[in-house]
Amino acid sequence: MSSFNPAIPLQPEREAAARTDAVACAHCTLPVPRGLVRAGEEKQFCCEGCRTVFEVIHGCGLEQFYRLRREDDAEARPANVTAKGYEEFDDPAFAELYIDNLPQGLQQVELFLDGVHCSACVWLIERLPRAARGVLEARLDYRRRTVRLTWNPAETRLSSIARQLASLGYAPHPSRGKSERDRRRIEDRTHMVRIAVAGTIAANVMVIAFALYGGMFHGIEPQYRTFFHWISMGLTLVGVAWPGRVFFRGALAAWRTRTMHMDVPISIGLAAGVAYSSISTITGHYDSYFDTLTILIFLLLVGRWIQARQQQKSRDAVELLFTMTPSAARVIEADGSARDVPLEALQAGSVVEVRAGESIPVDGLVLCGRSMLDTSLLTGESRPVAIGENGSVHAGTVNLASPLRIRITGIGESTRVGRLMKLVEESAARRAPVVRLADRIAGVFVTVILALAAITVALWLQLEPGRAVPNAMALLIVTCPCALGLATPLAIIAGIGRAARRGILIKGGEVVEQLNRPGVIMLDKTGTITEGCMKVVDWRGDPTLRPIVAQIERASSHPIARALALMTGEHPLPDVADSAGPEVREVTGRGVHATVDGRTIRIGSITFMGENAVTIPDWARHAERELTRRAVTPIFIAVDHELRAVAGVGDPIKADAPEAVETLRRRGWTVGMLSGDHPEVVAAVAKELGLDPTLCHGGITPEEKLARIQDLMRPASRGPIVMVGDGVNDAAALAAASVGIAVRGGAEASFAAADVYLNHPGMMEVVTLVAGSRRTFGVIRRNIIVSLLYNVLGVSLAMGGLLNPLVAAIVMPISSLTVITMSYRSRTFER
Numbered sequence: 001m002s003s004f005n006p007a008i009p010l011q012p013e014r015e016a017a018a019r020t021d022a023v024a025c026a027h028c029t030l031p032v033p034r035g036l037v038r039a040g041e042e043k044q045f046c047c048e049g050c051r052t053v054f055e056v057i058h059g060c061g062l063e064q065f066y067r068l069r070r071e072d073d074a075e076a077r078p079a080n081v082t083a084k085g086y087e088e089f090d091d092p093a094f095a096e097l098y099i100d101n102l103p104q105g106l107q108q109v110e111l112f113l114d115g116v117h118c119s120a121c122v123w124l125i126e127r128l129p130r131a132a133r134g135v136l137e138a139r140l141d142y143r144r145r146t147v148r149l150t151w152n153p154a155e156t157r158l159s160s161i162a163r164q165l166a167s168l169g170y171a172p173h174p175s176r177g178k179s180e181r182d183r184r185r186i187e188d189r190t191h192m193v194r195i196a197v198a199g200t201i202a203a204n205v206m207v208i209a210f211a212l213y214g215g216m217f218h219g220i221e222p223q224y225r226t227f228f229h230w231i232s233m234g235l236t237l238v239g240v241a242w243p244g245r246v247f248f249r250g251a252l253a254a255w256r257t258r259t260m261h262m263d264v265p266i267s268i269g270l271a272a273g274v275a276y277s278s279i280s281t282i283t284g285h286y287d288s289y290f291d292t293l294t295i296l297i298f299l300l301l302v303g304r305w306i307q308a309r310q311q312q313k314s315r316d317a318v319e320l321l322f323t324m325t326p327s328a329a330r331v332i333e334a335d336g337s338a339r340d341v342p343l344e345a346l347q348a349g350s351v352v353e354v355r356a357g358e359s360i361p362v363d364g365l366v367l368c369g370r371s372m373l374d375t376s377l378l379t380g381e382s383r384p385v386a387i388g389e390n391g392s393v394h395a396g397t398v399n400l401a402s403p404l405r406i407r408i409t410g411i412g413e414s415t416r417v418g419r420l421m422k423l424v425e426e427s428a429a430r431r432a433p434v435v436r437l438a439d440r441i442a443g444v445f446v447t448v449i450l451a452l453a454a455i456t457v458a459l460w461l462q463l464e465p466g467r468a469v470p471n472a473m474a475l476l477i478v479t480c481p482c483a484l485g486l487a488t489p490l491a492i493i494a495g496i497g498r499a500a501r502r503g504i505l506i507k508g509g510e511v512v513e514q515l516n517r518p519g520v521i522m523l524d525k526t527g528t529i530t531e532g533c534m535k536v537v538d539w540r541g542d543p544t545l546r547p548i549v550a551q552i553e554r555a556s557s558h559p560i561a562r563a564l565a566l567m568t569g570e571h572p573l574p575d576v577a578d579s580a581g582p583e584v585r586e587v588t589g590r591g592v593h594a595t596v597d598g599r600t601i602r603i604g605s606i607t608f609m610g611e612n613a614v615t616i617p618d619w620a621r622h623a624e625r626e627l628t629r630r631a632v633t634p635i636f637i638a639v640d641h642e643l644r645a646v647a648g649v650g651d652p653i654k655a656d657a658p659e660a661v662e663t664l665r666r667r668g669w670t671v672g673m674l675s676g677d678h679p680e681v682v683a684a685v686a687k688e689l690g691l692d693p694t695l696c697h698g699g700i701t702p703e704e705k706l707a708r709i710q711d712l713m714r715p716a717s718r719g720p721i722v723m724v725g726d727g728v729n730d731a732a733a734l735a736a737a738s739v740g741i742a743v744r745g746g747a748e749a750s751f752a753a754a755d756v757y758l759n760h761p762g763m764m765e766v767v768t769l770v771a772g773s774r775r776t777f778g779v780i781r782r783n784i785i786v787s788l789l790y791n792v793l794g795v796s797l798a799m800g801g802l803l804n805p806l807v808a809a810i811v812m813p814i815s816s817l818t819v820i821t822m823s824y825r826s827r828t829f830e831r
Contacts, residue, residue, distance in 0.1 A: 027054040028078045033554065033565070034547070049081035053169045057124070060131040065124045074118030079169035086162035086172070087340045088328035094342040098174045099158070106136065108150045109158065111172040113165065116145045125170060132156065132164040146175045174342075191305045198243040198301050201235050202294035208232050209291035229281045232290040240274055244297040264446045266300065272476040329361040330354070332405060343411065350408050354399045363410030366391045372558060374398040375676075384559055400558050401586070449479050449795075456799050467801060474803045478794035491783055491823045495776035498829040503759035504769055511755045512780070514738045515773035518668030519719025520712055521766070522695075522733075525675035525685055527726035528743050529763065530651040534563035537632055537652050540623045541645030545637055549603055549647070552584055552594040560635065561592075563649050564603070602638045614638040620646050631684035653688060660763035661689050667770065670718075672696055674705050676729055705733040713738065724766060725754075741766060772829035779826040783819045790815040 023032050026043040027050035037044055045051040057065055088094055100108045113125070121140075125147055128138040134156030139148045151161060162172045208228045215225060247270065250263030270293060277288035330338050332351040343361055346352070351367060354360050360373075372384040375397045384400055387393060393406060395415040410416070453472045460468035492509035499506050506512070523529050539546065546567055554565040585593045590611070591604015602612055606624060609616060620636065623646045627634045632650035636643060661671050672695025675682045682698030697708065705723075712721045713736070723730065723737035731753040734740030742754035743765075758765040797803040 025050050025078070027051070030078055033550070036554075047078055049079040049169065052081045052167060053079040056131070056164075056167045060127075062124060062127055062131065065120050068123050069118060069120035072118045072120055074120060077115070077117060080115055080171060081169060082166050082171050084163075084166065084171075085340065086159040086166070086328075088342045089158040089162050091342050091345065093345045094174070097342070102150065105152065105154065106150055107153050107158075108148065110146050110148050110175040111162070111165075112144075112146050112175045113140075113170040113172055114145075115170050116140070116142065121170070124168060125165075128161075128164065131168070132161050135161055144175075147172075191301075194243040194246070195298070195301050195305055198239055198294070198298040201239040201243075202291075202298040205232050205235050205239075205291050205294045225286065226284075229286050229288060232288065233278055233281045236274060236277070236290040236293055239294050239297050240270060243301055244270060247297075247300065266296075268446065268450070269476065269479075270297070272473060276473045346408060346411050348408050348411065352406050352408060354404050354406060356399055356402055358399055360393050360395055360397050360399060360404075360406070362406065362408045363392075363394050363415040364406040364408045366393060367405045367407050369402060369404040371399050371401040371404050374400055374559060445791075449476065449791075452795055452799065459799070460801070464801075471798055471801055471803075475795055475798035478798055478803060479791045491776060491779040491826070494823040494826065495772065495779065495828045499769070499772055502768065502772075502829045504765065504772070504829060505757040505759060506769075507755050511739050512773045512776045514720040515722070515770050516777035517719050518670075519721060519738070520670045520672065520695075521664060521722040521724060522672045522674050522709065522712070522737075524723075524725035524730050525673055525677050525682060525698075526651060528724050529657050529673065529685060529689070530653050532651065532726065534559045534649050535652055536563055536567040536647050537650045538627060538648030539567075539645065540619070540648075541637070541643075543645075545601075545639070545645050548596060548601065549637055549645075552592060552596075552601060552603060556584075556586060556592070560633065560649050564635065564647065567647075600640055603635060606634070606636055609636050609638060609643065612638075612641075614641050614643055616643055623648075629684070631678075631681035653685060654761070654763055657763045658689055660767050661691070663764075663767045664770065667767075669770070670695065673698075674700060674708055674723075674733065676700060676702075676705075702729040702732055705730065706736055709733045709736045741769065768829065775826070775828040779823060779828065783822055786818055786822065787815055790818070 023037060023044045024030070025032050025046040027045060030046050032044045032046045036046065043054070045054065057063065098109055102108055115121070116125070119142075122142055125140045126138050128147075128149070129135045132151075134153075135149060135151045137148075137150040140146070141148070147165075149158075149161060151158070165172045208231060212220070212225065212228055212232075214220070247263050247267050251267035254264050273289060273293045277290055277293070280286060280288050328340050328342055329346055329352040331341050331346070332338055332353055338353055346362060352362060352364070356371070366387060366389050368389060370386070370388045373387050373393065375385050375394075387404070393404070395410070453475050456472045456475050457468045460471050492512055495512060496506045496509075526532055550565050550567050553561040556562070556565070587593070587604070587608065591602060591608035593612075594601045594603075602609065602614060606616065614636070616636070620643050624634045627646070627648040630648075630650070632648040635647040635649055637645040637647065664671055671691055673682060673686055673691055675698050677698055679698035682696055683693070686693060686696040697704075700708070709721060709723055712718060720738035722739045722741060723733045724741040724743065725731075725734055726743045730742075734742065734755075735753040739756065740754035741756045741758065743758050743761075756769060758769070794803070
C-alpha cells in the first residue's frame with residue numbers, strides 16, 4: 001500500500017500563461033470560471049446560456065435591458081437556456097386547453113415563465129414583438145410570472161414564439177387554472193367598482209361639507225344650505241345602498257348565525273348615522289354628518305379589498321405546484337420513433353423518454369436505462385439517487401446522467417405531485433381561521449352599546465323626554481366602531497408595509513397574531529438551515545489537482561460534479577484532451593475517467609477506485625471516516641493508479657443558522673427539523689446546531705412531513721406550530737402549519753403555500769419576523785385599548801347629556817386619527 005507523497009503539478013510550464021484574473025460575465029455579471037475565459041475576446045461569458053442570450057438581446061436591439069437591470073440593482077443570475085423545440089405547443093390538444101381565439105383571426109395564450117426576477121425582465125419580455133415576428137402584444141404579470149401573448153397564427157407558430165422566449169432566458173410553460181383566474185378577475189373588478197363608487201361619493205360629499213362648514217362661520221344662504229344637505233343625503237344614501245351594503249349583508253348573516261363580528265357594530269353605526277342625518281335634513285335641523293359616513297364606507301372597503309387580495313395570493317399554490325412538472329413529454333411510438341406531445345395527451349401505459357438534464361413529466365417505472373435523479377424538489381434529499389430498471393420515478397424529479405425510458409403509471413393529478421397539491425388544498429381549507437382580537441371584542445361591544453343606548457333613552461324619558469332620542473343617537477354615533485374596526489387592520493397593514501421594506505413579505509394579519517407567542521418551529525434542512533447546494537467543504541491531498549478536477553467535471557450536470565467544477569483554487573486550469581477517445585468518460589453512479597497529458601485521472605467513489613485497481617492509503621481511509629461522520633460525501637481523486645487527493649462535498653450550514661437557533665430558543669421557542677435528507681445527515685446537522693434529537697427527523701416524505709406537523713398541532717398547549725421550508729416537498733406542511741415560512745431561493749410552490757416569504761438569505765430573517773410580529777401585536781393591543789377608552793369617555797358624555805349628535809360626529813374621527821397615527825408611527829420591523 002503506497003503512502004501519500006505530495007505530487008508535483010502535471011504541467012508547471014502552463015502556470016504563467018493560464019493564470020487569468022477573474023472577469024465578469026458580459027450578460028449576468030457573475031464571475032467567469034477560468035476554464036471558460038477565451039483569450040483575445042472582449043466579451044466573456046460564464047456559460048453558453050449567457051452567451052446565447054447576450055447575442056439574441058443585441059441582435060434584436062434590446063441592449064437597454066442591461067441599463068435597466070443596473071438601475072434596478074437586480075440579483076445576478078446566469079441565463080437558463082433550453083434547446084427544446086416546443087412542438088407540443090402547436091398540438092391541437094394544447095390549443096384546445098390553453099389558447100383563446102380572438103377576432104380577426106388572432107390568438108391569445110397565457111404562459112408561466114421561469115427566470116423572471118426584476119423590472120428589467122418585465123421590460124425585455126414586453127418588447128417581445130420586436131424580437132419575434134407575428135407577435136402583436138406581450139403583457140407580463142410580474143407577481144404571478146405569467147405573460148399574456150397575442151399573435152397572428154398566419155405569420156408564426158406558438159412554438160416559434162416559445163423558442164424565442166427560451167432564447168432570452170425565460171423558459172415558458174402553460175399556465176394552468178385559467179377559469180379560476182377569470183373568476184377572480186371578475187371578483188376583483190367588482191371590488192374595484194365598489195371602491196371607485198364609494199371614493200367618488202366620499203369626495204363629492206366632502207367638497208359639499210367644506211362649503212357647509214364655511215357657512216357655519218361666515219354665513220350661508222338658507223336655500224343653498226338646504227340644497228347642499230339634500231344633495232349630501234342623496235349621495236350618502238346611494239353610497240350606503242350600493243357599495244356599503246356589503247356590511248349590512250355581513251351583519252344580517254351574523255345575526256342569523258348568532259355570531260357577532262365587526263360588520264354588526266359598523267352596520268349599526270352606519271344605520272344610526274344615516275337615519276339621524278336624514279331625519280335632521282328632512283325636518284330642517286341640518287345636524288348631519290354625511291361626510292363622515294361616506295369616508296368611513298370608502299376606508300372600510302379599501303381594507304376589505306386588501307384582505308381579499310391577500311387571500312387570493314394564497315390560492316395560487318395549486319397552479320404553481322403544477323408548473324414544477326414539464327408541460328410536454330417525448331413519447332416513444334410502437335415503431336420506435338419519438339415525438340413531443342402535450343402532457344394532457346399522455347395515457348397510462350405509454351412509454352416516454354427523458355433525456356439527461358430534463359425533468360420527469362409523469363410517475364412511472366423505468367423500462368431501460370440507468371441514471372442518477374435529483375429528487376430534492378419532492379423529498380429534500382440533497383444527494384442524487386441512483387435509479388435503474390424497474391425503479392419507480394416521480395414527476396418533478398430531474399434526470400441527471402443518462403436517458404431513461406419510462407412506462408407511465410400516473411399523469412397530472414394522479415402523480416405524486418398532483419396528490420401533494422391536493423394535500424396543500426386540504427390543509428389550507430382545514431386550517432381554522434384565526435379570529436382577530438377586535439372581532440372577539442365585537443360581540444360584547446355591540447351588546448353593551450345597544451344596552452347603554454336603551455338605558456340612555458329610558459333615563460332621559462324620565463328627565464327630559466325631548467332629549468332622550470338625540471342623546472341616544474349621540475351615544476351610537478360617538479361609539480361608531482371606526483377606531484375599533486381600524487385598530488387591527490391598520491396596525492397590520494403598517495406592520496406588513498414595514499416588513500416588506502425589510503424584504504419580509506407577509507400574506508395576512510393572522511401571521512402576526514400567531515407569532516405573538518412562542519411555540520414550536522420546525523425547520524427544513526436543505527436550503528433552509530443549509531445553503532441548499534453542494535460545495536467542496538474539505539480537501540485533503542495534492543492542491544494542484546483542484547483546477548484539473550474542476551476542468552474535468554465542468555461538462556457534467558451531476559450536483560457533485562457541479563460542486564467540483566466550481567472549485568479551482570490558486571492553480572491554472574489545464575486543457576483536457578485525449579487523442580485516443582472521448583475527453584471525459586462518465587460511469588453512471590460511480591465516477592469519471594479523463595486523460596491529461598497522457599495520464600489517466602479518475603474521480604469518484606471509493607468503490608470506483610477499487611474497480612480500477614487504485615490503492616487506498618491509510619490517510620485517505622482516515623479522511624473518509626472523518627468526512628462520513630460529518631455527513632460529507634468523500635470523493636477520491638487518483639492519477640493513474642495512485643490516490644492523490646480526497647475532496648469532501650457537502651451542503652454547508654448557513655453562517656447565521658447557529659445564532660438564529662440560539663436566539664429563537666432564548667425567546668421561548670422550541671426548534672426542531674424535518675427533512676427528506678438521509679437520517680445520518682440530519683443527525684449530524686442537528687448535533688452541530690444543538691437541536692433536540694427527538695424533534696429532528698430525516699428520510700421522511702412530504703406526506704410524513706404533513707403528518708408530523710398535524711400531530712404537533714393537536715395539543716393546543718404547544719402554541720403555534722411554524723414550518724420553515726423552501727421546496728415543493730415542504731408545501732403541504734407549510735400550508736398545514738399555523739404559520740408557513742418560505743425562504744429565499746426555494747421553489748415557487750412553497751412561496752404560494754406559505755404565509756410568509758423571506759426575500760433576504762439567512763436564518764436570522766426568521767428571528768426578525770418573530771420579533772416584528774410580537775411588536776406589531778403590541779401595537780394592535782394599544783390601538784384597541786385607546787379606542788375602548790375613547791368609547792368609555794364618549795359614552796359617559798353622551799349619557800350625561802353633554803354631547804349632541806353634531807358634536808359627536810365631529811369628535812368621532814378623532815379616535816380614528818389617533819389609531820392611524822399610532823399605527824404608522826410605530827417601530828415594528830426595524831433593522
